[in-house]
Amino acid sequence: MTELQAYPMNGGDGHHSYTKNSNYQKNVMVSAKELITENILEKLDIKSFNPPISTFRIADLGCSVGPNTFLAVQNIMEAVKFKYQKLEIESEIPEFQVFFNDHVANDFNTLFTSMASNREYYAAGVPGSFYNRLFPASSLHVVYSVFSIQWLSKVPKHVVDKSSSAWSKGRVHYSSAPDAVIKVFEAQFRSDMDSFLSARAKEVVQGGLMTLLAPGRPNGTAHSLSPLNLVFDGLGPCIMELVNKGVVEEEKLESFNIPIYHMSAEELAEAVERNGCFSIEQIEAMPNIAVNFNLPKEKICLHVRAIVGVLVKQHFGEEILDQLFELYLNKLEEHAFKFNPQMEKAVNIFAFLKRK
Amino acid sequence: MTELQAYPMNGGDGHHSYTKNSNYQKNVMVSAKELITENILEKLDIKSFNPPISTFRIADLGCSVGPNTFLAVQNIMEAVKFKYQKLEIESEIPEFQVFFNDHVANDFNTLFTSMASNREYYAAGVPGSFYNRLFPASSLHVVYSVFSIQWLSKVPKHVVDKSSSAWSKGRVHYSSAPDAVIKVFEAQFRSDMDSFLSARAKEVVQGGLMTLLAPGRPNGTAHSLSPLNLVFDGLGPCIMELVNKGVVEEEKLESFNIPIYHMSAEELAEAVERNGCFSIEQIEAMPNIAVNFNLPKEKICLHVRAIVGVLVKQHFGEEILDQLFELYLNKLEEHAFKFNPQMEKAVNIFAFLKRK
Numbered sequence: 001m002t003e004l005q006a007y008p009m010n011g012g013d014g015h016h017s018y019t020k021n022s023n024y025q026k027n028v029m030v031s032a033k034e035l036i037t038e039n040i041l042e043k044l045d046i047k048s049f050n051p052p053i054s055t056f057r058i059a060d061l062g063c064s065v066g067p068n069t070f071l072a073v074q075n076i077m078e079a080v081k082f083k084y085q086k087l088e089i090e091s092e093i094p095e096f097q098v099f100f101n102d103h104v105a106n107d108f109n110t111l112f113t114s115m116a117s118n119r120e121y122y123a124a125g126v127p128g129s130f131y132n133r134l135f136p137a138s139s140l141h142v143v144y145s146v147f148s149i150q151w152l153s154k155v156p157k158h159v160v161d162k163s164s165s166a167w168s169k170g171r172v173h174y175s176s177a178p179d180a181v182i183k184v185f186e187a188q189f190r191s192d193m194d195s196f197l198s199a200r201a202k203e204v205v206q207g208g209l210m211t212l213l214a215p216g217r218p219n220g221t222a223h224s225l226s227p228l229n230l231v232f233d234g235l236g237p238c239i240m241e242l243v244n245k246g247v248v249e250e251e252k253l254e255s256f257n258i259p260i261y262h263m264s265a266e267e268l269a270e271a272v273e274r275n276g277c278f279s280i281e282q283i284e285a286m287p288n289i290a291v292n293f294n295l296p297k298e299k300i301c302l303h304v305r306a307i308v309g310v311l312v313k314q315h316f317g318e319e320i321l322d323q324l325f326e327l328y329l330n331k332l333e334e335h336a337f338k339f340n341p342q343m344e345k346a347v348n349i350f351a352f353l354k355r356k
Numbered sequence: 357m358t359e360l361q362a363y364p365m366n367g368g369d370g371h372h373s374y375t376k377n378s379n380y381q382k383n384v385m386v387s388a389k390e391l392i393t394e395n396i397l398e399k400l401d402i403k404s405f406n407p408p409i410s411t412f413r414i415a416d417l418g419c420s421v422g423p424n425t426f427l428a429v430q431n432i433m434e435a436v437k438f439k440y441q442k443l444e445i446e447s448e449i450p451e452f453q454v455f456f457n458d459h460v461a462n463d464f465n466t467l468f469t470s471m472a473s474n475r476e477y478y479a480a481g482v483p484g485s486f487y488n489r490l491f492p493a494s495s496l497h498v499v500y501s502v503f504s505i506q507w508l509s510k511v512p513k514h515v516v517d518k519s520s521s522a523w524s525k526g527r528v529h530y531s532s533a534p535d536a537v538i539k540v541f542e543a544q545f546r547s548d549m550d551s552f553l554s555a556r557a558k559e560v561v562q563g564g565l566m567t568l569l570a571p572g573r574p575n576g577t578a579h580s581l582s583p584l585n586l587v588f589d590g591l592g593p594c595i596m597e598l599v600n601k602g603v604v605e606e607e608k609l610e611s612f613n614i615p616i617y618h619m620s621a622e623e624l625a626e627a628v629e630r631n632g633c634f635s636i637e638q639i640e641a642m643p644n645i646a647v648n649f650n651l652p653k654e655k656i657c658l659h660v661r662a663i664v665g666v667l668v669k670q671h672f673g674e675e676i677l678d679q680l681f682e683l684y685l686n687k688l689e690e691h692a693f694k695f696n697p698q699m700e701k702a703v704n705i706f707a708f709l710k711r712k
Contacts, residue, residue: 051407055492095492099480104471108464112483115460122492124455124480127468136411136451136478 012065012110016305026068028348029146031286032213033075039352040079040142040209043281046087048207049141056080057140058121059099059203061130062148065110070119073098076142077121096121101134103127105310129153131195135203143200143210150214152259153192156184160255172236173258175229182223189261193271201277204355210278212268216349218285219266227346231304232258238327239316247323248316256315258308265349278353285347297332301325368421368466372661382424384704385502387642388569389431395708396435396498396565399637402443404563405497412436413496414477415455415559417486418504421466426475429454432498433477452477457490459483461666485509487551491559499556499566506570508615509548512540516611528592529614531585538579545617549627557633560711566634568624572705574641575622583702587660588614594683595672603679604672612671614664621705634709641703653688657681 046053058076063069077096084093100111104127115123128134130145131153158166159174159181166180174185200210217226239256242248269283305325313321402409414432419425433452440449456467460483471479484490486501487509514522515530515537522536530541556566573582595612598604625639661681669677 055495097492097495104468108468108481112460112464112481115483122482122490123484124482125464125468126478126480127471128479134478136453139411139453 012107016302016309026071028213029068029072032146032211032348032350035282035286035350035352036075036144036211037079037082039211039281040076041083041086043209043352043354044080044083044142045207046083046089049205053094053141055097056094056142057097057099058142058144059101059126059135059140061101061134061143061145062151063100063102063106063111065107066114068146069100069111070115072144072146073121076144080142097124098122099124099126099135099140101126101128101130103129130199131192133199133202137202138205140204141208143204143208145211146213147215149193149196149212150216150260150262152185152188152261153195154188155257155259156188158184159257162254168257169254170236170240171233172239172253172256173229173232173260175223175226175262176233185261186267188259189263189267190271193263193268194274197271197275197278201275201355206355208355210351210353210355212349212351212353214263214349216263216265216268216285216347218347219264221264223262226262228262231300232260232308234331235304235308235312235324235328238324238331241327242320242324247320252316258311263349265351268349268351272351272353277356279356280351281354282350282352284350286350287347297329300332301329304328368463372658372665382427384569385424385428388502388567388704388706391638391642391706392431392500392567392708393435393438395567395637396432397439397442399708399710400436400439400498400565401563402439402445405561409450409497411453412450412498413453413455414498414500415457415482415491415496417457417490417499417501418507419456419458419462419467421463422470424502425456425467426471428500428502429477432500436498453480454478455480455482455491455496457482457484457486459485486555487548489555489558493558494561496556496560497564499560499564501567502569503571505549505552505568506572506616506618508541508544508617509551510544511613511615512544514540515613518610524613525610526592526596527589528595528609528612529585529588529616531579531582531618532589541617542623544615545619545623546627549619549624550630553627553631553634557631557711562711564711566707566709566711568705568707568709570619570705572619572621572624572641572703574703575620577620579618582618584618587656588616588664590687591660591664591668591680591684594680594687597683598676598680603676608672614667619705621707624705624707628707628709633712635712636707637710638706638708640706642706643703653685656688657685660684 058073060069060073077098080096081093084090098121100108100123102108106127108125108127111125126134130148156166158164159168161167162169166184168174168177168181171177171181174181204210215228217223223229235258239248239253243250243253265283265285269280272278272280272283305321309321309325312324316324414429416425416429433454436452437449440446454477456464456479458464462483464481464483467481482490486504512522514520515524517523518525522540524530524533524537527533527537530537560566571584573579579585591614595604595609599606599609621639621641625636628634628636628639661677665677665681668680672680
């Protein structure tokens with residue numbers, strides 16, 4: 001297995017937990033719900049499965065700690081059942097087994113204790129990076145992954161290597177960096193998506209479906225022109241302030257980078273074509289209706305902290321967290337992050353694939 | 357689902373953790389290892405599986421937090437592979453998927469982080485009581501459960517009901533209690549084993565194997581004549597001392613009971629016969645070589661604390677733990693627990709079953 005870095009969301013259910021700060025993800029998911037249901041009803045070919053299904057297996061890759069994942073799998077399960085009803089083969093509705101996957105460092109204890117006890121499926125947690133194999137061959141019928149594949153498997157090493165021409169000095173995110181840095185991130189995304197698709201191609205049964213959703217950017221748009229990128233970039237100056245205050249060593253800042261990549265629909269489609277095992281039923285950029293900078297700034301701050309808090313903690317230590325996000329909140333409130341009109345074009349990339 | 361009580365082992369890997377105090381279980385497991393390997397080689401009929409196996413699925417029910425569970429599944433996997441080799445169909449060796457099951461309150465985070473990254477199987481954690489269904493129908497090939505089915509699903513309610521003739525006043529374990537109490541425990545064991553076997557009968561494929569090991573007593577032996585029972589019974593007087601010191605309320609002691617039942621081979625065989633879905637390949641009492649009261653007393657105390665510590669904490673609060681087990685250790689060192697020669701007859705019940 002490749003050595004991979006893990007970036008779990010904040011566990012537990014406290015003030016800074018992902019559980020309490022994943023409303024944005026939930027909103028996007030709700031807007032994708034109908035798309036997924038329609039696609040399952042239209043594209044799921046139950047009779048094509050060979051052998052016939054006795055257990056219908058669903059996997060959520062990058063499930064975090066809930067509650068979004070529970071709503072998502074419930075939605076998929078209902079769509080599948082509805083398909084059986086439409087075909088008037090209700091009596092053949094199989095049992096469901098749902099696999100909740102995330103990094104080993106994910107808080108599975110919280111995930112498990114928050115599962116409804118009256119769930120209508122057999123549940124299992126699967127620890128590990130989805131850039132490796134996670135499941136036996138041809139064992140999954142629907143794979144679902146939302147807000148996960150924007151995380152790269154690692155920070156490309158050149159980016160934090162002072163001797164490299166792709167060294168990203170003083171920046172914590174690639175989006176506003178020089179071309180050489182951006183190219184390294186693009187290459188990392190391509191390589192990661194190839195690993196992801198090649199693992200899934202083995203795990204998903206012929207005729208099985210895969211639906212992906214991740215924050216991205218419109219085709220042909222520069223990385224610097226996305227409000228999502230701005231949000232991450234904004235952490236850089238705040239950490240620099242902590243360096244200036246002597247709280248953080250400059251070395252530490254220079255070796256830190258957020259391994260989130262905002263893909264375009266085109267880039268994702270190219271990866272699927274390269275892999276060759278899935279047909280593209282739909283790949284498109286959906287308007288990112290949930291990115292709304294008119295939200296209370298405290299909410300945006302909590303949201304960003306829930307996403308990158310653990311990453312920051314792992315690198316800089318827990319003690320800087322409160323200070324850093326206080327500075328960050330101040331900057332949000334002072335409107336220190338300057339938008340330009342093009343930045344409104346934030347999108348989520350939605351993909352619906354079928355295993356050939 | 358039935359309402360069930362959960363008694364997880366001590367999580368984490370600290371001084372009082374199950375991880376650090378499960379050597380006894382490990383020793384017993386090692387002595388069972390050869391038996392399991394032999395049985396798999398002899399009884400596993402690979403060609404009988406229909407459809408043929410593409411993924412070989414193993415479940416450890418009551419896995420706790422490791423490391424014993426990893427050794428156990430490794431052993432099973434090797435035996436299965438060896439069977440393929442003996443049949444000269446090595447090229448057909450399937451992929452393995454291993455399900456680690458325990459109560460929702462088990463420390464799955466510790467379990468997952470302590471898994472070897474070079475394991476040769478796909479791993480999944482399955483939270484929930486094995487007295488309910490946990491897996492899809494006909495989805496398991498080998499079920500393994502060691503040191504788990506001695507835990508009843510709950511304390512029978514009559515035992516802590518003052519108005520009942522089976523009220524077990526002042527005792528924390530049934531073994532030295534009046535007949536009425538013992539009868540209620542026996543009935544609870546029968547009912548629990550019926551639930552357990554009925555769930556597994558659905559989950560294990562035809563030809564699939566199940567191996568069980570649990571501390572027990574020889575056929576026809578009174579419950580009071582087992583050193584294991586003595587060990588639990590001995591907690592009663594210690595808690596009573598805390599009552600006398602005003603640290604614990606008497607009410608609390610009276611509503612406390614350890615839901616561990618030490619079955620006989622006969623009782624287990626009867627349950628399998630009642631269920632009717634499994635053939636008994638082997639059920640026997642193995643000498644309990646690992647129970648050795650010449651062990652350092654500190655070790656025995658840590659062992660008991662690892663098993664019932666969480667149970668005590670849930671009922672009485674964490675603050676009494678250190679005090680209680682200090683008293684308990686004193687009693688062990690003063691030889692306050694009186695053995696009689698018959699007590700040497702402690703056994704483990706080993707069962708190897710095959711799904712008809």
